[in-house]
Amino acid sequence: MNLYGIRALYLSELSRMWRTLFQSIASPVISTSLYFIVFGAAIGSRMQEIDGVSYGAFIIPGLIMLMLLNESISNASFGIYMPKFTGTIYEVLSAPLSPVEIVVGYVGAAATKSVLLGILILLTARLFVDYEILHPVWMFGFLVLTAVTFSLFGFIIGVWADGFEKLQIVPMMIVTPLAFLGGSFYSISMLPPMWQTITLFNPVVYLISGFRWSFYGVADVHIGVSLGMTLVFLTICLAIVWVIFRTGYKLKP
Amino acid sequence: MEPVISVKGLNKTYSSGFQALKHIDLTIHRGEIFALLGPNGAGKTTLISIICGIVNASQGEVTVAGYDIVRDYRKARSTIGLVPQELTSNMFDTVLATVHLSRGLFGKAPDKAHIERVLRELSLWNKRNDKIMNLSGGMKRRVLIAKALAHEPDVLFLDEPTAGVDVELRRDMWNMVRRLREQGVTIILTTHYIEEAEEMADRIGVINRGEIVLVEDKAALMRKLGTKQLSIQLQEPLTQLPASLAKYGVQLVQDGHAVVYTFDAQCEHTGLADLLRALGEEGLEVKDLHSSQSSLEDIFVGLVHDEVRPETSAGAQLDIQSGGRA
Numbered sequence: 001m002n003l004y005g006i007r008a009l010y011l012s013e014l015s016r017m018w019r020t021l022f023q024s025i026a027s028p029v030i031s032t033s034l035y036f037i038v039f040g041a042a043i044g045s046r047m048q049e050i051d052g053v054s055y056g057a058f059i060i061p062g063l064i065m066l067m068l069l070n071e072s073i074s075n076a077s078f079g080i081y082m083p084k085f086t087g088t089i090y091e092v093l094s095a096p097l098s099p100v101e102i103v104v105g106y107v108g109a110a111a112t113k114s115v116l117l118g119i120l121i122l123l124t125a126r127l128f129v130d131y132e133i134l135h136p137v138w139m140f141g142f143l144v145l146t147a148v149t150f151s152l153f154g155f156i157i158g159v160w161a162d163g164f165e166k167l168q169i170v171p172m173m174i175v176t177p178l179a180f181l182g183g184s185f186y187s188i189s190m191l192p193p194m195w196q197t198i199t200l201f202n203p204v205v206y207l208i209s210g211f212r213w214s215f216y217g218v219a220d221v222h223i224g225v226s227l228g229m230t231l232v233f234l235t236i237c238l239a240i241v242w243v244i245f246r247t248g249y250k251l252k253p
Numbered sequence: 254m255e256p257v258i259s260v261k262g263l264n265k266t267y268s269s270g271f272q273a274l275k276h277i278d279l280t281i282h283r284g285e286i287f288a289l290l291g292p293n294g295a296g297k298t299t300l301i302s303i304i305c306g307i308v309n310a311s312q313g314e315v316t317v318a319g320y321d322i323v324r325d326y327r328k329a330r331s332t333i334g335l336v337p338q339e340l341t342s343n344m345f346d347t348v349l350a351t352v353h354l355s356r357g358l359f360g361k362a363p364d365k366a367h368i369e370r371v372l373r374e375l376s377l378w379n380k381r382n383d384k385i386m387n388l389s390g391g392m393k394r395r396v397l398i399a400k401a402l403a404h405e406p407d408v409l410f411l412d413e414p415t416a417g418v419d420v421e422l423r424r425d426m427w428n429m430v431r432r433l434r435e436q437g438v439t440i441i442l443t444t445h446y447i448e449e450a451e452e453m454a455d456r457i458g459v460i461n462r463g464e465i466v467l468v469e470d471k472a473a474l475m476r477k478l479g480t481k482q483l484s485i486q487l488q489e490p491l492t493q494l495p496a497s498l499a500k501y502g503v504q505l506v507q508d509g510h511a512v513v514y515t516f517d518a519q520c521e522h523t524g525l526a527d528l529l530r531a532l533g534e535e536g537l538e539v540k541d542l543h544s545s546q547s548s549l550e551d552i553f554v555g556l557v558h559d560e561v562r563p564e565t566s567a568g569a570q571l572d573i574q575s576g577g578r579a
Binding site (some may be wrong): 003019086087 | 267268303305306307308309326327328329330331333335337339341342343344345346350353354355357358359361362363369400
């Protein structure tokens with residue numbers, strides 16, 4: 001195993017975050033704060049409690065998930081897309097690194113950033129609303145699992161994309177709508193029965209539900225189902241990444 | 254001589270259907286400087302990219318330092334350093350950071366002393382904290398070389414290292430390549446500057462349209478370069494070569510309008526005077542004289558532009574004889 005190689009790739013990717021500190025950290029924190037001000041403080045004060053949780057506190061897990069999904073995807077997709085775009089990928093491909101090591105370097109760095117960001121948003125939320133975390137270990141587990149899964153997803157998008165437009169399109173056109181409709185701002189039990197059924201086809205529902213359970217012990221779907229669905233999505237992403245390296249798809253002609 | 258790279262039956266067809274390499278067989282010896290010459294699009298970069306693991310081969314086998322580049326890719330790649338043709342590096346990184354990254358990627362423990370040595374040798378030490386985006390083109394090229402040398406490779410690929418580089422840097426680079434060779438590093442450089450191959454290489458290979466058309470010692474090539482030809486245009490055509498001329502080994506060409514005499518220009522006794530005397534004795538009137546010398550460039554141009562003749566070493570030999578630059 002090329003441990004020095006993984007370390008070098010991982011640290012180099014993380015250093016990109018420090019270079020673009022404002023873009024990487026400040027902007028998601030600012031936009032989350034805006035959500036809290038608008039939905040938590042302004043509108044939330046006029047909303048009734050959901051499942052015994054104040055509205056401001058209720059939206060925290062969903063908001064963190066929303067940011068986590070977007071940031072994981074954009075960090076990881078950018079991380080692999082840029083070297084492809086500028087040509088510096090030659091060095092990683094010519095290095096004695098196995099596909100697993102390359103993925104650990106890129107995806108690990110992207111997931112690390114997302115987890116740090118999730119924690120930062122959690123701390124920011126504290127400035128606006130009071131909340132408690134019933135199952136902190138589960139909470140952290142979900143945070144890491146989701147960050148890794150969606151960083152892998154981002155890696156796939158970054159390999160697939162052959163232009164900046166494609167890089168943006170999946171997070172913007174698919175992930176954000178799914179996160180908004182997946183119960184970031186409401187409990188799906190508040191929806192009419194038909195929409196509840198339709199919503200269950202949205203994979204993000206399971207992520208948010210599980211994550212919210214770790215905070216407040218209430219969930220739209222059973223925690224086991226949430227965990228299972230997250231793992232299924234992780235497995236699908238791993239399989240696609242395996243195929244990418246197996247075939248050299250868009251990485252190695 | 255011990256082979257360090259062995260390429261056998263290598264084919265590469267890209268998904269577009271373009272066949273970039275056609276059955277390449279090539280052996281690179283340990284410690285030599287090998288120049289791979291070829292026009293743009295000949296397959297030089299594809300060949301290097303396959304050996305380095307950036308492009309998948311369609312067929313064939315490659316070993317580096319005895320390790321198969323697919324089965325033992327870790328060991329094979331650890332021994333290789335690659336300086337790519339394009340000036341590609343992370344523009345926002347500092348020189349020092351990017352060179353350290355390269356060493357790490359190749360699985361070597363950090364070694365500040367080695368990195369400092371490499372950077373000093375390439376006159377980059379003063380620029381070590383500069384961002385790459387702020388460097389000149391020549392300096393960026395040096396950074397790429399430093400990155401390739403960061404993990405102390407045994408084999409160094411330089412893909413068109415002096416393309417668009419000023420004279421001073423070119424000299425510096427040639428000196429660096431020689432120093433590396435003295436340290437036992439095998440160097441494979443691709444170029445389309447013939448002058449570079451003449452200056453640097455121990456052996457020269459010519460690749461065209463995905464095929465190796467010639468591999469030869471530079472010294473042997475240079476010996477051929479020492480061969481000159483004297484073409485003698487005759488006033489009246491000859492139907493047959495007189496015996497007195499035939500003994501000099503001259504050949505009748507152009508339907509008898511000219512005779513060609515091949516001689517070693519470096520030889521003390523070229524035989525020119527005798528031949529001219531013999532011509533006079535035969536009563537042949539000379540219309541014009543023209544002497545020519547083959548250069549590597551002639552060989553190269555002849556090889557890569559001749560589409561009809563089968564591209565073999567024998568063909569190359571022919572070309573050396575017939576090539577002409579006054």
